[in-house]
Amino acid sequence: MTVPENILSWVRVAGQAAADKLGSNIVAFDVSEMLSITDIFLIASAGNERQVGAIVDGVEEALLKVGVKPTRREGDRENRWVLLDYLDFVVHVQHDEERTLYNLERLWSDCPQIELNLDLPPAEEA
Template sequence: MTATDRAVELTRVAAAAADEKLATEIIAFDVSEQLFITDVFLLCSAANQPQARAIKDAVEEKLLEQGAKPVRREGDREGRWILLDFTDVVVHVQHTEERAFYALERLWSDCPTIDLELA
């Protein structure tokens, strides 16, 4: 089983929105064979809390335009690790320090990555 076309499409829209807000280290993993709760984890980094919130806002706005609403949102107040759950796609916006400490890439490194088609 692989991520659905809809999940990949939403992932690319979310990645583009994050990229527009200058997110770094943007990567997506197809976790559909490992988890039953979602198809894709999208990870990106922000240099500071205001940038993390701006990335979150941009991702939400663009995915709402695609008809996807977040079913869960965590970490918005602190802005160090914001999680947006759109069911098919879970977006992690992490402060660079949290990204280095938790190293989610290592955890999901056995999962295939998704071509985000970013310039």
């Protein structure tokens, strides 16, 4: 199954918004062949709960600007793993510890990874 271009563009908007809020390890998987409930999982990490919240807010704001609203938002009470469900795609923003523990990349490794072409901020020099 091929994911429609409009959904891919929304996922790229969400990915860029996560990158703009300094989200790390941002990846997207085409899960359309494995799941009937959604087409794409976008996953991003953050080093602390405040940053998880900032990334989630940034993704929501960016997608609202292009007319896309989530149907569901879960996990924002603790900001360790927040899920934004847009029906055709799901955004997972995870604290680094949850990302390591649940390892969604391993779970979905059989699914094609989607090239996001993000404009990443320059790496900080030590």
